[in-house]
Amino acid sequence: MQIQDLPYPDPGVPDTRSGPRFLWWLGRNQLDGQxxxxxxxLLHFMAVAALPFCVGFAVQAVVDRSGGRLALAGGLLALCSAATALGDTLLHRSAVTNWITAAARVQxxxxxxxxxxxxxxxxRVAAGEVVAVSTGDVEKIGWFVEAAxxxxxAALTVAAVGIGLLVYQPALGVVVAAGLPVVALAVLPLLPHATRRADAQREKAGRATELASDTVAGLRVLRGIGGEELFLDRYRRASQEVRRAAVRSARMWSLIAATQVLLPGLLLVAxxxxxIHLARQGRISVGELVTVYSSVMVLNYPLWHFQEIAMAYSFSRPSAQRAARVLSLERATERSGARVRASDGPGGGPGDAGSTGPGTPGTPSGDLYDPATGLLVPSGLLTAVVCGDPDASGLLAQRLGGHAPQDGPSVLLGGVRLDELPLDVARTAVLVQDKDPVLLSGSVRELLDVPASGAVRPIEALTAARCDDVLDALAQGSSDAADPLDARLTERGRSLSGGQRQRLALARSLLTDPEVLVLDEPTSAVDAHTxxxxxxxxxxLRNGRTTVVFASSPLLLDHADRVVLVHEGEVVVVGAHRDLVDTEPRYRAVVTRGTDAATAPDTAGDASDRDGDPRDGRGAATLKPRAELPELVGLEEIEETA
Known part of the structure; x- marks a missing residue:
């Protein structure tokens, strides 16, 4: 694989049982490059190692006054120099290729x-850890794969030089052969200490990075409550801990580097x-002494790679372990067992298991059923789910999307377990919109460029989500956008209010038109009128399509075909919103925030997106009857240009 051939058509199936196994798998999959x-x-190091023999041969030729041997020595030196340059150039080229291709495979x-x-x-994994693995850890993994x-x-060259010196000059060769293993392996006892200190440094750096990310993400809130200095002081302390850990780690690596300089120097002195003692006795010639001396000097170069591989492995091992941990994650649906029969739960008879939706061939349709809570969502209806615990409602919403816990039962759609469906089919069947959906940077048109059934047009989705003022605001901020759909969004939609982001995300979800749409608090940051x-x-827009809305706002609940109250992980009551407000105290406590249903205000909104419309009087007695979908002012022009 060459750099110009990237990306890989198929990066393969990694061995994620451990960090070292993952590194070994990467090396085996780049065998040609290795x-x-x-x-x-070998060409480069052997050519470098041959230079002392050429020099010694030339010195001895001068001592013996042999012009022919001196000319031969000059030719050999020129040949070794050319081989050194060629080997170094192509080694660097192939090494960088191995590094980049290994990093690209991991990415x-x-x-x-x-x-x-x-x-x-x-x-299941912190977002900061995923970012760390895909950036810094990838480089460290590529470094080790390349350095191997x-x-x-280098190791083969050192062994060859040691054997060559034994043959060339046994008396001095014995000294070199005895000293080389000591020089090469002396750093091994220091590596565990260096590794532990490096791991401690990375752990502290990770915590500091996470603290910085949280601070930046919550800067708007911090400014509102005056907590900037508090978090800044925390980050200062965290960064100082990172600095101290880095100094401790650097001290150990400097000791290893000093050892790699000291021991070869002592070997050279010996x-x-x-x-000299042997030369004075006449047992070796001057040329042989120069050759052995030069060889020991040159061996410092390949011996340096022993220290590099130790550092590379020390840094890459925890990085590979983190990468293997992320890559070993599986969807909960991939751990499931066999198909559940239609009799295992409601939602369809034997003929429903293979039924498909009208819009997407192969997509199952029918009732959605969660065995864990007993929640039944009839096909084609708008079902609202009320849960007093926001965390529990979020987990239930994700479970309806097929993300069941490892030891939990799978959700059934039309009698078919979601964990048995291929991933693309499952995602076509059920779409879950989280409480905090992510908006990527780009234009509104690009935001809406998502896999969809085609049954819903962008203008219809934007109209249903009431995005007229959002498009106006974006168009005013993008003077070069002739069409509001070409207006630019900043990263994560940070220039918009929480309610505006929610509405754009809702429009995107509506546009996909899945068989089952699950919305988790889709209007929590929106004012009452909107x-x-x-x-x-x-x-x-979702008439006749299965829709689940997790909410506690009467304005949404009153438009649902049926409302389900989930209490302590189980469905306790099902009915119409107004009936439940009158007859079910637990439901009334959640919906009215523990106050009278007819007069209590609902404070679920975000003040940043309210337009002066109080949320008082949103109880059951003041709810308006359902109305047809009105047209939004200003969207007719968008439809003409879309």
Missing amino acids: LRSLAWG QLLARKAAHLGAALTR SRFTA VVWYG EARIAEGLRH
Whole structure:
């Protein structure tokens, strides 16, 4: 694989049982590149190691006054120099290729895993860890994969030079052969300490990065409550801990580097001292002494790669472990067993298991049933789910999307377990919109460029989600956008209010037109007037389609065909909103926030998106009857240009 051939058509199935196994798997999958790097490394290191023999041969030729041997030595030196330059150039080229292709393979694997898991990824692994693995850890993993072949070439060169010196000059060769293992392996006792200190540094750096990310993400809130200095002080302390850990780690690595300088120097002193002694006795020639001395000097270069591979492995091992942990994650649906029969739960008879939706061939349709809570969502109806615990409602929403816990039962759609469906079919069948949906940077048109059934047009989705003022605001901020749909969104929609972001995300979800749409608090940051219009638009656009809305706002609940109260993880009552307000105290406590249903205000909105419309009087007695979907002023022009 060359750099210009990236990305890989298929990055493969990694061995994620451990960090070292993952590194070994990467090396095996780049065997061709490793062998090329090894070959060029051997050429380079062997040519460098041959230079002392050429020099010694030339010195001895001068001592013996032999012009022919001196000319031969000059030719050999020129040949070794050319081989050194060629080997170094191509070794560097192949090594960088190995580094980049290994890093690219890991990044492709991570991207594939993120796309495969979807929203479940960040619920099981911190987002900061995913970012750290896909950036810094990827580079460290690529470093070790690349350094392995260079280290192998260096080790083979050191062994060859030691054997060559034994043959060339046994008396001095014994000293070199005895000293080389000590020099090469002396750093091994220090590596565990260096690794622990490096791990501690990375752990502290990760915590500091996470603290910084949380601070930046919540800067708007911090400014509102005056907590900037508090968090800044926390970050200062965290960064100082990182600095101290980095200094401790650097001290250990400097000790390892000093050892790699000291021991070869001592070996060189021993060789020179003993060589002079042998030369004075006439047991070796001057050329042989120069050759052995030069060889020991040159060996410092390949021996340096022993320290590099130790550092590379020390840094890459925890990085590979983190990458393997992320890559080993599976969808809960992939751990399931066999198909559940139609009699295992409501939602369809034997003939329903293979039924498909009208819009997408192969997509199952029918009632949605959650065995864990007993929640039944009839096909084609708008079902509202009320749950007093927001965290529990979020987990239930994700479970309806097929993200069941490892030991929990799977949700059934038309009698078919979602965990038995292929991933693309499951995502076509059920779409879950989280409480905090993400908007990517780009234009509104690009935001709405999502897989969809085609039954819903963008203008219809925007109208139902009441995005007229959002488009106006974006168009005013993008003077070069002739069409409001071409207006630009900043990263995560930070220039918009919470309610505006929610409405754009809702429009995107409505446009996909899935068989089952699950919305988790889709209007929690919207003012009362806009929420009422969204409720009307949602019911109109999703008429005849299965829709689940997790909410506690009477404005949404009153538009539902049926309302389900989930208490302590179980369905306790089902009915119409107004009936439940009158007859069910637990339901009334959640919906009216523990106050009288007819007069209590609902404070679920976000003040940043209210337009002066108080939410008082939103109880059951003041709810307006359902109305048809009204047209939004200003969207007719968008439809003409879309």
